[in-house]
Amino acid sequence: MPVRATVWRGFYQDSVVLMHVAAEVRALPGVRLAAALMGTPANHELLSSAGLATPDSKNATAADLVLAVDAATDAEAEAALAAAKGFFDERRRARESTGRALPRTLDGALKQMPDANVALISVPGDYAKLEALTALRRGLHVFLFSDNVPVGDEVELKRLALAQQRLCMGPDCGTAYLGGVGLGFANVVPRGRIGCVAAAGTGLQAVASHVATLGEGISHGIGVGGRDLSAEVGGMMTFFALRKLADDPSTDAIVIIAKPPAPEVMPQLDAAIRTITKPVVVCALGAAVPASAPATWVTTLEDAAEAAVAGIRGRAWAPRSFTDAAAVRSRVAAIAAGARPRGALLGLFTGGTLAHEARVILEPLVGPVNIDGAAPGSAHRVIDLGADEFTRGRAHPMIDVAARDSRIREAGAAADVAVLLVDLVLGRGAHPDPGPSLAAAIRDARATAERDGRTLVAIASVVGTDGDPQGLARQIAELRAADVHVLPSSAQAARSAALVLDPRLASRLLSA
Amino acid sequence: MTAMNVGAANREALERLCRARPAWTAVRPAREAIGLSGRTLLHAGPPIEWKRMCWPMRGAVRAAALFEGWVRSAEEADALAAAGEITFVPCASHGAVGPMAGIISPETPVLVVEDRVNGTSACSFIADGPWGHQLRFGAHGPETLAGLAWVRDVVAPAFATVLEREGPIDLASLMAQALSMGDEMHMRNAAATGLLARRLAAPLVAAAPNAAELEKILRFVTRDNDQFFLAWSMCAAKAAARAIEDLPGSTVVSTMARNGIEFGIRVAGLGERWFTGPASVVDGLYFPGFTAADANRDTGDSAIMETYGLGGMAMAASPAVQKIVGAKSFADAVQTTRDMGEICVGGNPLFPIAPLGGDGTPTAIDIRKVVQTGIVPRINTAIAHAKASRMIGAGIATPPSGPFVDALVAFGERYPA
Amino acid sequence: MNTTDVMPQEPLRVVNVGLELFARELEAQGVEVVHVDWRPPAGGAEIAALLGRLGD
Secondary structure, three states, X not given: XXXXXXXXXXXXXXXXXXXXXXXXXXXXXXEEEEEEEEOOHHHHHHHHHOOOOOOOHHHOOOOOXXXXXXXXXXXXXXXXXXXXXXXXXXXXXXXXXOOOOOOOOHXXXXXXXXXXXXEEEOOOHHHHHHHHHHHHHOOOEEEEOOOOOXXXXXXXXXXXXXXXXXXXXXOOOOEEEEOOEEEEOEOOOOEEEEEEEEOOHHHHHHHHHHHHHOOOOEEEEEEOOOXXXXXXXXXXHHHHHHHHHHHOOOOOEEEEEEOOOOOOOHHHHHHHHHOXXXXXXXXXXXXXXXXXXXXXXXXXHHHHHHHHHHHHHOOOOOOOOOOXXXXXHHHHXXXXXXXXXXXXXXXXXXXXXXXXXXXXXXXXXXXXXXXOOEOOOOOEEEEEOOOHHHOOOOOOOOOOOXXXXXXXXXXXXXXXXXXXXXXXXXXXXXXXXXHHHHHHHHHHHHHXXXXXXXXXXXXXXXXXXXXXXXXXHHXXXXXXXXXXXXXXXHHHHHHHHXXXXXXXXXXXXXXX | OOHHHHHHHHHHHHHXXXXXXXXXXXXXXXXXXXXXXXXXXXXXXOOOOHHHOOHHHHHHHHHHHHHXXXXXXXXXXXXXXXXXXXXXXXXXXXXXXXXXXXXXXXXXXXXXXXXXXXXXXXXEEOOOOOOOOOHHHXXXXXXXXXXXXXXXXXXXXXXXXXXXXXXXXXXXXHHHHHHHOOOOOOOOOHXXXXXXXXXXXXXXXXXXXXXXXXXXXXXXXXXXXXXXXXXXXXXXXXXXXXXXXXXXXXXXXXXXXXXXOEXXXXXXXXXXXXXXXXXXXXXXXXXXXXXXXXXXXXXXXXXXXXXXXXXXXXXXXXXXXXXXXXXXXXXXXXXXXXXXXHHEEEEXXXXXXXXXXXXXXXXXXXXXXXXXXXXXXXEEEEEEEOOOOOEEEEEEEOOOOHHHHHXXXXXXXXXXX | OOOOOOOOOOOOEEXXXXXXXXXXXXXXXXXXXXXXXXOOOXXXXXXXXXXXXXXX
């Protein structure tokens, strides 16, 4: 029962570090609940609702760290707090032993590295604009991973960037490739001739990974942030990036990856594409294809990669539903032969673009899908766990895998969920070994469903390359060992889910 | 106020601080040098009234009232003050600086330092009683008053004579030399005191009234107090800082001062306005027999040293002060100087820090940077006894961040978009 | 600052403000990076907006 908390004042730690220390503390004997959070208003609410708020913790500010523990005994709570202190002492010792003092500001960093050319910014959203403004004023290009940044701030930043002739990649930009270097969450892909402009972080990861698997590489992958092609932002950075890639001698084909651009922006996008002589592929998930499009418009991320590769190889290309239709056919038949899955689809995604692509593919096949508040009454749901509302003050679900794992277990107990659709995104920055815990969560969910006399089918796709640190083959094997149906792309996984929900779709999807 | 203007104004502030070349030019009574008249007393720190003053400052007020002859006992002094018969004004607002309690009265002889480059000047009392009986710590007994009278009647005229004959004494080069000898000129002034004594010794022979007084003066300057030069350091820093007390558009700190109850700052672009917060508990080393429970909170105008780019800003240049104020190690002192660099506009080439490769001491504290980083200026300081008139230790004072935030908000209002 | 530098010149030289893990990933790719020991400003998010306006 005892809840103990300590507050370390003026002791800031980022969300990933806090995730690690909380995980370490949770694993200690007697600890039931533990939280390591900065004292922001949102986090104070979290602590209260988890029953971890104490009189000590209540006056912590955003610059103060709260360590709260609910343990079986006082002694175990004390031991847990002491262990957390040890964790931070160890980090401090490790840092001090390198001898180099870390600067406290970007300007301090520029004293150490006067010729810096890129600022990679991932501070909490409230403070992101200030850091990005400073970086742009100093003449740096900006990679702005932070989300929860108001759109007015984004407009101001991008206007300044354009005036400075600098990239402002983001806010809400998860991935970029510049000259072969991956920024943020980035799969290990070779350098090559295909350039990307992506208003869609995991979209860029997926396209880059498919390109690599097809034997080609990426010249530059310029992320512009999820909101760039909105009416307010007007595609500022997209058009800037397109010109850069059009002029870049190392880029032979360009892929544009986005959710559907705002109608106000479409004419300008069309016009911009028309000025480019290199092959252009547009994947604007769910956008209506323009009547006479100079570019190749595709509907899936996988198709974007295939079309671009075909473009630089001078080959023809056509989309197809499945890489291995026979395998899908037999799998679906096996499911249909057993207890018919009854219920709807639940998609739990860590990649926003992948979530959207899933919905775009599913809706024509199985009807309305509830995502981002759209179609709230619909039984089929797709949730993007990387969206702003889920990531305030906590690490992204590609790093903090526990967030999704617990929802998966809950889904096992839900009587109305028949098909669970997930993505697994590998690459630099992501969790070093997410497969085992995802597989375990799915096993548990399916076991719970089975005990209740229900069938829960699990379908997944893995975004990754052979070069990724997690080991692509091994991660896929972990999932398959838990009887997860793993498809080679997110689009194929979504189609496969549709087939399980409605086997009559076979005639449309499996005829090839 | 466009973004460029704040930066430009701040660079101008840094330039004025760095080009200052203070020199000691005169000794005069405060009534002449500062224009003090009637029953007015200057005090250290931001504005404060008698009833809120801490014990050391009240003790110093008693000493001053007795010295001026306004009263004949400490009790009468208290009554006079409580009745509102004494006007209390911050030294900082009158071109003066007072260490610790910092009480300056009309008859107090003050040293006058002028900076001919910026056209500014500043004053402070030369001395305030023998060691152990100093007005600055609240002493007001017979030894203190005898000491104050001796300074007025013997030391001040002798110094004035030296200056008349020798001309102004250049403090800028003296301080630069002292820095290279391990002083940071707030809590360690040993080298600077020695250098000043060297300048004064021979001329004092002719300027002192007789051999006995000459010996007394020389002992006073050379042996009894390693911190003798502090008043000169503070005047030099204040003279330089006065050049930025009214610099529109600048977010640089022009004054930092404490009165034992409150810590206050003023900002170049906000003129006379004070921004205050609670004076901090000093974290330091205590002389044997004393502990933090005995200590008065942070007191004095000597934070003008850090405002100018010395003291805590120059920790890395002064291994000796590290021991005095309880810094954990040289690495710690280096980190302090680096941290100070993060909140300052630039460095002062007049004061290069040899152990850091000759970079100038961090100078011109920018309140934007203080607010952004959460790094507040680190102030090396003496610790006064809260209820007895003595120094009981030395340490590092960390001021509250509130005044810096308040000043930034006020700056935003004063200079709207 | 190179005003004709419309793409960052190679090699990339990066200042990392935020999650330390991103700095480590860059180092693993052989990129020179300086990590900033960042903390939120005193006074919260409104102060951040004021700092942005008054910054240079």
